[in-house]
Amino acid sequence: MKRLGRILENQSQESSLIRIVIRGTLLLPLIGGILPTTVGADPLRDATAATPLTLGDTKNLERSWERLKQQLDSLDTLLGPAPALDSSDDLFTPELPANLMDANRPAEGPLLDDNRQPDNPLALPGNARQTTPVQSVTLEQAVAIAFRNNPSLQVQRDQIEAQAARVASLAGTYWPTISVFADAEGFQSGSTTYSPYANNSFGFGPLFAKQGQTPNLALTNNGSTVKGEQAGPFFVPAGGGLYAVTNGVDAQAGLELSYAVIDFARTPRVQAAQARLEQFQQQYANQLRALQLEVSEAYYELQRNEQLVRIRDAVVRTDLILLEDTLNLKQAGLVPRVDLLRRSATLSTDQEDLIQALADRAVSRRALWSVLNLPADVIPSAADPINLSPAWPLNLEQTLLAAYDNNPELDAILATRRALALRQDETAAQLLPQLSLFASVGGLASVERIFNFSLIGNGCCGATFLPLEQVAGYDWSVGLAFNWIIFNAGVTSNAVKALSIQEQAATQAYAATRNAIRLRLERAFLNHEASLAKLLSARRAVGASKEAFRDSNLRYKTGLASEVDLSVTQTQLVNSLVNRLVAVVDVNVTYARLLRELLPMPRDPKQTIPATLNLQESSF
Numbered sequence: 001m002k003r004l005g006r007i008l009e010n011q012s013q014e015s016s017l018i019r020i021v022i023r024g025t026l027l028l029p030l031i032g033g034i035l036p037t038t039v040g041a042d043p044l045r046d047a048t049a050a051t052p053l054t055l056g057d058t059k060n061l062e063r064s065w066e067r068l069k070q071q072l073d074s075l076d077t078l079l080g081p082a083p084a085l086d087s088s089d090d091l092f093t094p095e096l097p098a099n100l101m102d103a104n105r106p107a108e109g110p111l112l113d114d115n116r117q118p119d120n121p122l123a124l125p126g127n128a129r130q131t132t133p134v135q136s137v138t139l140e141q142a143v144a145i146a147f148r149n150n151p152s153l154q155v156q157r158d159q160i161e162a163q164a165a166r167v168a169s170l171a172g173t174y175w176p177t178i179s180v181f182a183d184a185e186g187f188q189s190g191s192t193t194y195s196p197y198a199n200n201s202f203g204f205g206p207l208f209a210k211q212g213q214t215p216n217l218a219l220t221n222n223g224s225t226v227k228g229e230q231a232g233p234f235f236v237p238a239g240g241g242l243y244a245v246t247n248g249v250d251a252q253a254g255l256e257l258s259y260a261v262i263d264f265a266r267t268p269r270v271q272a273a274q275a276r277l278e279q280f281q282q283q284y285a286n287q288l289r290a291l292q293l294e295v296s297e298a299y300y301e302l303q304r305n306e307q308l309v310r311i312r313d314a315v316v317r318t319d320l321i322l323l324e325d326t327l328n329l330k331q332a333g334l335v336p337r338v339d340l341l342r343r344s345a346t347l348s349t350d351q352e353d354l355i356q357a358l359a360d361r362a363v364s365r366r367a368l369w370s371v372l373n374l375p376a377d378v379i380p381s382a383a384d385p386i387n388l389s390p391a392w393p394l395n396l397e398q399t400l401l402a403a404y405d406n407n408p409e410l411d412a413i414l415a416t417r418r419a420l421a422l423r424q425d426e427t428a429a430q431l432l433p434q435l436s437l438f439a440s441v442g443g444l445a446s447v448e449r450i451f452n453f454s455l456i457g458n459g460c461c462g463a464t465f466l467p468l469e470q471v472a473g474y475d476w477s478v479g480l481a482f483n484w485i486i487f488n489a490g491v492t493s494n495a496v497k498a499l500s501i502q503e504q505a506a507t508q509a510y511a512a513t514r515n516a517i518r519l520r521l522e523r524a525f526l527n528h529e530a531s532l533a534k535l536l537s538a539r540r541a542v543g544a545s546k547e548a549f550r551d552s553n554l555r556y557k558t559g560l561a562s563e564v565d566l567s568v569t570q571t572q573l574v575n576s577l578v579n580r581l582v583a584v585v586d587v588n589v590t591y592a593r594l595l596r597e598l599l600p601m602p603r604d605p606k607q608t609i610p611a612t613l614n615l616q617e618s619s620f
Contacts, residue, residue: 096355103362104309107136107381111145111374121151134365136383139299139613142372146295147609149373153291156284157605163277170270176259181442184251190452193461194241199234207232233463241456244465248449254442254475261437261480265429272422275415281603282412288601288609289408291371296592296613298371302364302382304585309361311577312354315570319347322566325557335556339563346567386584388535389591390614396525403521403597404514413510420503427495433484441476521597528590531583538580545573 112135137145147153200210211231260266323343329335368380394402404410448469485492552569555561598615602608 104358105134107134111135111137134379136381138383143295145372160280167273179256182253186249188247190245192243195236198238199236207234210235236460237458239457240460242460243454244450245452246450248447250446252444256440259437262435264432265426268422268425272419275419279415282408285408285601285603293596298368300585300588303386305361305364308357312357315350389588417506424496424499436481439478443474445472524590524593531586535583538583541576545576549573
């Protein structure tokens, strides 16, 4: 570029030719003066036939050029005016956005262990580092990091752990429940005891007689009294009463045991929870397969875009060399001015492709970062070169059979159906009899004090109040509880029906998933074979295009070919390079999609996840 800049500086006249902007204005008198004249109604047909024209017939040709000029002016109006160019403009080195160049910096080294740990799940990006490091990572490392860091996969692990705890909880219902109870309380209360009638007329004996009353007053007719005798201790005169305050402490403690002897819903409830756990485990294995594919596709896309940047950069460098050669040929008078303009336009177009390739690579790096859940201030880069995946070891029929065997995506649906069927049994069992055993044993103690007595009337009940009372004792009980729902207005039957319909829906979901797996496999398998075949053709096209471009360049320099031929062969070369790159990446992507359906993955999160991303025929 520097060498070309010096040439352009020394050739100001030629530089002005490069920097002009064509706006559709044509010098018609000049064209009319140099074109041969002929007579004819159709200027285009006459020009094509190379029939001589007279000077008077050039007006038709001028009108045709005038219409073309109007069309170009209309196009200029739609696209907007082109910027004016002067000698200070630099057509070869447009300034690129700083953020775009920063995101495309080469890797500084491998991805460090400190930068492989994800950020806090609840954290938001803060102040980033002044310089965000770009660190390379291999595909195998990327898959391992994603398996450890991916948030969706961690959700699956938490679901499995929570469901395993639920299964253990329900399994505990086969054992009796033993509990300890104890309580203690302090209390205080005030109470008034009052009787509007005497209690000596019921024949309760001398303990209830009033002073001087015959003991059998209730059995005699005169109700005579005996002088000198005292009233009975439990005699309550009419209008007698007593107010007293009571406080104290109560305490009790003991053991209780309960056991469901007969519960027809218990076993299907536990088995349904186990089926649900199996469903989560199968979904976890399927999520591992899906994540493997997601990481692989993101990684291969990054490889493709990084290689496209190299291709586009090489094309631009080639354009600069060809533009320099065209400028030298133009100075020697060997090529027309239009060749120089075409070369400049080709360079600008290829520079646009390079800028877009840089943007695509920056986005691909961020896409891989998202899948790996890396820290916010780290940019990953692909460390692996683009290599072909190993040959797929199975034919299409073997691939389909192997995909259906032990497929976690299908097994998860089967586990869902089993869980729904067992929940139906559990729900229906609620209408069956239930028998439970219960037993308890305990002790109690209390201290009660009565004070602050206040008599009402002639007093009452003094013999029945103890100023301080201490009580201690125990109790036990054992028995059976029987429960049988004989009517609940269809609550249970409708719940069973709803679960049955959900089971039927799961059956249809199984069929849909089975067909989707087949379609994904056949699409991946056929595209894999097609990509391999296209790769062979793309390799031949690259070789032929290289030779054609080399020959066209030599022929152009020697005047045996036009710039159009050179541009066509250059475009063919670029397209063949891109097609070969796309074919290689497609081979790897389709291989990863085949692995998506067959790669063995553990169901238990505690088991080690395989790091290899290839399939051996001996595995099936």
